[in-house]
Amino acid sequence: MRALLVTDYFYPQSSGGTEKYVHELAQGLRSAGIDVIILTISESSGSYQFDDFEIHTIPPNTDNRKEVIAGIMPANNLQSFIDKLSELKADVVHFHTLTTSISIYHYQAAKQTGAKVIFTSHIPGNTCLRGDLMQYGQEICDGKVRLNTCQSCYLNTQGLPQILSPLAAKAMRLLKQPSQLSQASAIKKDHLEKIKATCSTVVTMSNWQQDVFLMNDFNPDQLALSRHTFKQINDHQELKNTNPITIGFAGRISPEKGLHVLIDAFKQLDPTRFTLLIAAIKVPAEDKYGAKLLSKTKDFPNIKWGYNYTADNIDSFYNELNVLCIPSVCNETGPYVMFEAVARHIPVIANSLGGMREWAGLNYPVILYKHDDVNSLLHLLKENLTDIFSSYDYPAQRNQNKVAEEMINIYSR
Secondary structure, three states: OEEEEEEOOOOOOOOOHHHHHHHHHHHHHHHOOOEEEEEEEOOOOOEEEEOOEEEEEEOOOOOOOHHHHHOOOOOOOHHHHHHHHHHHOOOEEEEOOOOOOOOHHHHHHHHHOOOEEEEEOOOHHHOOOOOOOEEOOOEEOOOOOOHHHHHHHHHHHOOOOOOOHHHHHHHHHHHOOOOOHHHHHHHHHHHHHHHHHHOOEEEEOOHHHHHHHHHOOOOHHHEEEOOOOOOOOOOOOOOOOOOOEEEEEEEEOOHHHOHHHHHHHHOOOOOOOEEEEEEEEOOHHHHHHHHHHHHHHOOOOOEEEEEOOOOOOOHHHHOOOOEEEEOOOOOOOOOHHHHHHHHOOOOEEEEOOHHHHHHHHOOOOEEEEOOOOHHHHHHHHOOOHHHHHOOOOOOOOOOHHHHHHHHHHHHOO
């Protein structure tokens, strides 16, 4: 069996949760005897080697017409993708992203080759126009795509006051103007229908994601749950009564990751008792946000920023921590850093959304605070963390071979 893993993002061009997942899945599949190839987006053409894997590339979309960005028309790299499919002749094409450069049109092209098409949904933006599954940015949404409601919520993200957006959404959809913006929720619904028709299986990493697809009328038999891996870490540590207590944040410096919430809470703590380490991944599109956070922390020597962490040196970050904080203000499928921490026996403080809520309910060492609430987080940070986490057990490792076994079962259906 030849499996082609398709992702918009992969090493060495970028480093994040999806990249880690795809790489570890590829390793597990290879160990099980599957012929694995990875296809990603790169401005440099051709192929390259990474960890002895063959990485093929197609160029990114460069057609910035509104129809393409909106998803009404395919990206101008579609033919390159079709050519790669013809060259590689995969039995299974397993997509891990849904973007402009790798869109539903690419899924349909893969199906036309006769390959089995699988989609693993890594982010809420695959089903949500806002990208965070938070209705008007305030309440958890059930994920059902409702044309007027989703259109209204999306307009709110574009700067329209919430009090005006419901009426504006109805008027836009009725008048079909502006042409692309007025169709945003209809396009999202159409894309979900095309995923339903194209993919033999949609893989989710959490129960809440499965619930969202079920809310959008996917057949339960078309859905498969496969949770994140817990890559074995030999250097385990336990939370100790140390002074100062070192709190960590790891991830993209973008608003949905909520670092501003953690910083606002942390600045109210006793600086002699607490240190904050930030393992930052820069996001060029969010430079203003990052600069604002740097400015807010410049007078706090106990808030330390670090960059350019990789799989080879991330242990140096985690080895300094007593606890990891995940302050995201959106629903997460994991996130991946939670599993990196738990695998190292580092407890986690997280908001009460998405995957974090789910994992806490499974008796993982994850304590929750009310999402996007600085005071709720501050109250928890002031607690005796050693006592709080003493009642939790660290789960057995769930490694990449287990996930690969689940994927092979899905591929063979």
